[in-house]
Amino acid sequence: MFKKQPLSAVIVLMTVIILMFDFLGPIRVFSSYENRYLTQRPTLNWQDVVDGKWMLTYEEFINDQFMIRDGWITLKSLSERFLMKQENNGILFGKDGYLFDKIFKLNEQASLNLRYLAEFEKLVNAPLTSMIIPNSYAIYPHLLPKGAPLLNQVDLIEKWDKNLNLLRVDGQLLANNAQSLYYKNDHHWNLQGAYIAYTVLCEQWGLTPLLYESFAIEYQTDFFGTYYAKAKPSSVIADRLEFIDPVIHSYRVGDKTFSSIIDRNKLSTHDKYGAFLHGNIGLSTVTVNETKNPSRLLVIKDSYANSLIPFLSMHFDEIVIVDLRHFSGSLSAVMQSESFDQILFIQNFSNFTTDAHLAKLRY
């Protein structure tokens, strides 16, 4: 057979090996290479078959559990490099080792979310400050692949500012873009980026910002974030995860209470970013000082706020944090439960324009 039908022999052999592995090999739960959970074998039930749900999950299961999955992903990224692509899986390769989001078009969710935020501005019973933080590509245009027709986030924020009462930080970020304000391999800004927003906020609220140097900044090396997990670039410059572990009285999540907002166990795992605020949590409370009449801040946020909250903890006794993506309760109930001195709404551009959970601003 090898002589007369060589191709059939090779392909049949390959298929047999792959099939044997598929049926006998281990089933992985988490991929540290991609930093995500892998699909498990779906249980067969009639309703899911009729709906086609079972088929879809089964296909995902086969893809996710495919023999040497990580090897295939590497092979694809090698091939993309051979094709001289400047991107992989929707992540652009910028200069100086920066990876960037590739957003060409405004998501349709954006107009809805703008409306929700406008309605929310009228609804709140305390001073509200809203911030939409641009993503890294909008702050480092000089590091982008030439001609990349990316959506102009700063222009859009400027346009939206006419109808909304936004606190702008894009100008300050752009003015300081000679410094590192965002991670190279992750979609978040870093502490310096967040610090700029902190100073702008302090000015808005009539507070005196503390000097950057006065904070005890800690580092965790070898941070490979979400952009890296998607793009798998040929050469990578590891980031240092920067964080502040402020002195607090307690940090409360549901019925659990922690003494720190940083979950240090996570720092040595692949999901390093999960160390902030002990992961993605719908509702949590930082009690900085326990006093009779505490000054209170409500933060409605996505994970961009994680680097900002330690700075803010210097100015409030209590910070209540709501992440609408993981929050199932009623926001107005939270707002009525306590009296807040300030409310901060903060989201990054990409999340603000795509997140369907902002509808919860109305409840």
Added chain:
Amino acid sequence: MVFSSLIFLFRFLPIALLLLFLTPKKYQNLLLFVLSLIFYAWGEVRYIFIMFFSVVLDYSVSQGIEHNRSHPWIPKLMLLISLTGNLGMLFFFKYLGFIGSLISLDLPTLTLPLGISFYTFQTMSYTIDVYRNKVTAENNIIDFGAFVCLFPQLIAGPIVKYTQIAYELKHRVISPDKFESGLKLFLLGLASKVLLANNIGMMWDDIARLPIESLSTATAWLGTLAFGFQIYFDFSGYSLMAIGLGSMLGFTFPQNFNYPYISKSITEFWNRWHMTLGSWFKEYVYIPLGGNRKGIPRQIINLLIVWFLTGFWHGAAVNFILWGLYFFVLLVIEKLVLLRWLNRHQVLARFYFVFFILIGWAIFAISDLTVLSQYIAAMFTLQTSTQWMYFISNYGVILILCLIFSTDIPKKVMYAVSFPLVETSMITALFLLCIAYLVDSSYNPFLYFRF
């Protein structure tokens, strides 16, 4: 289920082949029928009943014709029932929502049963051929069912006429040599779809997603070029996979694409593009209408009908009709005057062809007529920007590969240096790359959901 998926390559196909090779000849068609139904039901269980309906309808109608050959009107009635049934089904699922929207009637849009445009055309060709006494009606409903549902060509062609595989349905031979050559075609088709079409398709997707007012002239042309490559490598890749699978199972399916982009006129293009659809319309619409035998004016009207239908077959939207009529106009002009000139100016003819085919793809690709007119305007008004630099630097290599593989040069080179070992290792390498792209797939669209 689609061919370009791990589930097909590493579950369905190996299991199907194993079962087919183990099953005695007698039960082969039954097994093929059942396997094809599973293949079809994978995407949408409910629509399996449409397949049953289609099989039973054309089987019984053709039996009716066969047994009443000498009767004055029964065969005619039977044919009418088949045409009404098939076209009615097509109309109901594919065109009703569109017609409703034209008269601003809000009808629920149905998900189009996969491949309905292909299999209704196949079953109609069968019944018409029985009616014309070109073939005797099939007595075995299982064999007939296997023909209608045959999974290799069920969802995206080629359109196989019953007469073309009637003999092989009963007496096909599976041989190692046919398996080997079929496997080769299948893998080349897979590579065409997964490596070329998907990668260049991302470029079209990028450009289609840009705000239309920011589109520069160069980008607009690059966009339709990318779409033209995507649809060619996707569609011809599917056909090649179907032909290859057919050969592995002992069938001989007709060729569907013959390097359409090396054409020097639109007329030549349509002799090389989706050839089985063209020959279907020729045999069952154009010639019965009188073809070219009734004078030039009548021929032009016949062409108008054929090209209106060809356009509309590709999707229930106005742009597809426009696309068909666009080719009607070009083909008539070529027939009446231009073709003679084009034959004498080969180089200019290529420019002419590329220019008009690219405009054609813009019409095909964009269903929203406002956006379409803005897009065409962008192609013809001078607007400069640096956008093109990004697209050329990001997709330049892929574009060059597409250009090379849309000609017959690679095939000629392979023939010239035919070392089986080289060929086997190259195709295996392509297969490995396809697996890599399927495992890490962020983009693997199925383009014919509207057909």
